[in-house]
Amino acid sequence: MLVSLALLTLGVLVALVAPRLLAPADWPEREPVVALWVWQCVVAAVLLSFALSMTFSAAAAWQAVQGHVFASAPHGVVEAYALGTHRPWSALLAVLLACGGLWTGAKLFLEVRRARSHRRRRRAELLVRAPLLPGEEPGTGPLVLLEGERPDAWWMPGAAPRLVVTTAALRRLKGHQLDAVLAHEQGHARARHDWLLHCSAALAAGFPRIPVFAAFHGAMHRLVELAADDVASKRFGRLTIALALVELNEHRGVFGPCPTPDAQLPQRVDRLLAAAPRLTPGRRLRLTAAAALVPVVPLLVAFVPALRALG
Template sequence: MMVALALLLLGGLTAVLAPRVLARSSWPDREPVLALWMWQCVVAAVLMCCVLAMALCAAEAWQVVRGQVFAPAPRQVIEAYALSAEGQPWAAALAVLLFGGGIWTAAMLSREVRATRSRRRRRRIGLRTRSPLLPGEEESSDERLVVLEGEHPDAWWLPGTAPRLIVTTAALRRLKGRQLDAVLAHEEGHVRARHDWLLHCSSALAAGFPRVPVFRAFRHQMHRLVELAADDCASRRHGRLTTALALVGLNEDRGVFGPCPAHRAQLPHRVNRLLSPAERLPVARRLRMTALASLVPLVPLLVAFVPGLSALG
């Protein structure tokens, strides 16, 4: 049972300390894609700690579960975990608590998926209302770009099995030259990277466990980093100045660049980041950090299997 407690301690420390460490780092703005990967690995490690601790607690509490968990293991491996013959009541309570957390997480994910599908269905109905098919015209899944009549410049993407890039006529009038191409490249970056899945998962975890620091920070950082990553995708194809001017053109009438921005407060930072880019991390360092982040979810596995591997060795 010491292994299960060690996993819970490791998960708790990671959930509390990882957001603080990453928040103090300056490199995520320079490497948003790497930061996205690191955040995913940290959250996966916390979830892995909970799942493994639940399995070991259940194995301690109930013989039936123990037989399933340690079915292929030799006797010396089972003995290495020092499981009691009669089981511990507190282990059963802890296993039930962790199992309930898993059920709650699944419920939050299901709710998020249902709500997203409902919103997407309403938006597609609204899209078809604003852009009806002409007589004899058939809807095609290859129709990637939709132009809507609108007084305000705007562009967004509608995810799904057939993603749509939507732009208003006001945006077409406002954006000059390659600025429209930069906006479309930004939205296509979201589509290709499937950023909607990251946003859904982070929102579900934060809604289900609002007091867990790592899940709160995960949701906040995902909404910020996916925009920075899409900005970089657009700037690589059309230039930083063009992308920055496109962002300003789309949002200058919304009061986000004034002294007291009402919403979308991160837009000035995004524009300044494009106009005054920081130097990227060296390739060797990026590779090391990627490899290090990939190993983070393996730490709980190592902790869980160390007694068994030691017994076999």
């Protein structure tokens, strides 16, 4: 029971402290890929803490579960966990955490189903506006040209990700700006940013009062765009992708004095034009390694009694 409570406390502590540590930091704007990794490790540590707490609570409450969890463990290891104490509380904790896990799975399933339904609807609308030519197979090309009076370009994720560009965007984008937009969207597709957005949305919707999940959801929306901007800027330059963003979004009024739902676009353009220096390779390596160690902490807490018994 003590191990279960320690893991639960650890998960709650990380969920409360991590957003406060990451929010004021300025390095995620300079290294969005590293920041994405850090956020994933933090959320993985929280979920792993809760999952291990549920496992040990269930093992303490029910002999059948204990037999499966400790099937090959020596008798001294089982005694080290003191599983026979506080069984009613262990059962309650296991049931609550199991319900949380099922709720998370249900939310993720609904989020993925909603996204797929929206994607099917968008693809059907696209076929109406841009019908296939004779002999052309659906999804054969990564680029779809759409007749439109407003400059726009968007990415349609899926098994065959596609970039949709309007004719007005072609008229406005000059030089390598279209190539930069295509590279930006390909960066999303290659990194599977859609799955990061689905998972963060499911956790934020399922547990809106847990700070780390709400912060994770907000950070993913910002960081995936910064990471894709960096992919494009490495190939075609920061100025090219910054001008492409302005050309595609200027008509929406996002660069005016009044805030809009796309308020992060001016910040992205300013970031590209400012060209702040990246972190040193050594600091990037230290951040990556430190983040990778965060999910290891719940495992160490879980196995401390066993290691002591065997040692």
